[in-house]
Amino acid sequence: MSAARPAIDLGGVYRAEFGRAVATIARFTGDVDLAEDAVQEAFAIALRTWDRDGVPANPGAWITTTARRRALDRLRRESARHGKEYEAALVAPSPTETEMSELPDDQLRMIFTCCHPALAPESRVALTLRLVCGLRTAEIARAFLQAESTVAQRISRAKAKIRHAGIPLRIPPAHLLPERAPTVLAVVYLLFTEGYFATAGPVAVRDELCDEALRVGRLLCALLPVEEQAVRAEAHGLLALMLLTDSRRSQRRGGDGELIPLEAQDRARWDRQAIRAGLNCLLIAAEGGGPYLAQARIAAAHAVAPTWAATDWNAIVAAYDELLGYTPSPAVQVNRAVAVGFRDRPEAGLRALEEVTDDSRVAGGQPIAAARADLYRRAGRFVEAAQNYRIALAGAGNDAARGYLRRRLAEVEDTCRAEGAGPSAPVA
Template identity: 55%
Template sequence: MGPLDGVFRREWGPAVAALARWSGDLDIAEDAVQEACAQALRSWPRDGLPDNPGAWLVTVGRNRARDRLRRESVRPGKELLAVQGDGRADDRVVHGVRDDELRMIFTCAHPALERLSQLALTLRLISGLTVPEIARALLLTETAVGQRITRAKSKIRHANIPLRVPPSELLAERTPHVLSCIYSVFTEGYWSTAGASAIRDELCDEGVRLAGELCLLMPAEPDACALYALVLLHDSRRSTRVDANGALVPLDEQDRSRWDRGRISRGIDGLRRAQGASGPYLPQAVIAAAHATAPSWEQTDWRTICRAYDQLLRQTDSPVVRANRALAIGLRDGPDAGLAALEQVAHDPRLARSALVPTVRADLLRRAGRPAEAVRWYRDAIDVNGSEPGKAFLRRRIAECGGAIA
């Protein structure tokens, strides 16, 4: 897709959400945006990038969808209304949700759908993530992700689930999914699982924006405040996570003077407003705040970080959390303690396709002064790491440990 890839990534979610609201059909919306992107690939290199690429995609997509609906005369009445214009645009104002993408996320969070299907569908429709990217994010196979997306769309269509925001009294029961989805969008941008770039700025920006929109929608919801604090605190370090050549810079080598103090301040304020939150974002925000406020790597408060991981584990028995907690224990109590903690999760099948365990093990072995053993695990991590900058960083570690780079 070349230089237009970033434009399509940025505009995909808003365009699909707008056309889904207009047509009432997820498949029609997604297909229409895909056709519009294909047309853009032909037109934009010749005519130049339009002033408003998103509006261009929506207009072209609507025309493609209208042509399709007119050809398929057996479509249900609600879809034929879309061809004529059904006047539902004011629905956003009635519900107080100003953002089409948030409306779509709440729609996909319908309780009739399984949670993983909700998340996979939303990541596909809102963020434009590919099936392989979603599979890595959810620790599932690509086949399983594809099936979940297909089944979720089918259920929405055949159960006649409306593509709208639920009444205000039902918003709270769908909030946990919405929070999870927004964080997954941000995470895929901040720790890109595949491709040539370590960071995908458009997804980071989207995650921060959607978290802020949700806080405006639900200002009394502490978990929404916790998520907003978390993404702000992480995002404050974004510009220092890669060097001028796009190579990853680990946290202990980052230039803290370049961290965004405004975002750190707003993140700390959000953390105060998040007290009482019961979800997983508060302890994660505490961890992020400990890093963001530490004057140096050596002065990091690992005791607070480990306590926050313990709290997080009481809420969710995630193998990812256990592996990251093992690294924190190793930095608090020494590498051997961290390796012992890692062994408790190292063989969890949910991490079989992840580079997390071998990377953490290699890092702890390196810190323990066992470079030859570390090299072996860094090589294992390279084999399952889908990010080119991630692979390059692991090769750097191998060289530092005296190993030969394949």
């Protein structure tokens, strides 16, 4: 009796390889829609054949090669279509499977195409998350807090714009890089944050998205011309932020996938090589300015602190004040209030949080409820903490985040009972 085949993690392959495959097929065909459809078909074929034949040694190359064949088949079937996409696809050399998985600039080309100034800003981000990162429309909608149908229409319109306007799939010439780079940087950061703080699904961290954001961030830093000092500094600020934050990725999750808060992480197991690289990028970024530099300074303060107790909260609050000068958003104010709570005790953090409570963009929402719950817990006000943990739990979209909030809620409810206060008692 033959041994059972190992389970096929097709979802994992999809998350890791979808964006790479779409970018590569789009380069060969010149058609983004066709590339996406062909890659989807390739995954459908994989679902049928891998269970029978086994997972290939290089799943990404298999998907890309199969998708290219499907794209060429479709172009041949469309007899009325004799444009440049068909001709380009036919004359392009047929690469080997190894070559199909080792085309490092394809996704960079795709990012610059998705971030073309002819596209609406919100469409650039949504399209990049779909085509480069492989996020499904529902995941993007959740990240944007918008209806799935709205995001689907936005992506569809953006792809139609690329097709009808003839937007090229290429990295722009050097003189256009400075004006195009800020949008690209924003998209790369969104890619990283979606990986590091997954908005939905069973896992807290999507490693392949973090890795891809770091790879593209390094490519951007190497690509931008030396004479464009300001934009190069901004790119290095983003890379510093990602590296310093990513240095503790392995410690964000426990053995069963549960979230581990920063103060409880094993700092001896943080990635020291990533920290050194991040601090080096920070030196280059300091030649300029911008919101990524301010956030990188926050990440650096955590990265260099030998213990939680030794964290330089003065530096972190100052960096948040700097960040508010660039991005006066309620989310930044919420995070600043938490930092104030650590610097000046929880009650001060709660007072700082009141300054943003009435902002309609966050009032009653999950982030502010989670911040308030933690500050109440640290202040020993467990009834209020329990109430806010329930609000935060109801709005959490990630399974690991929900698990963390449930554990905290159980802790404060147990404390309430031990102290003789009902965990559902009204706030005083």
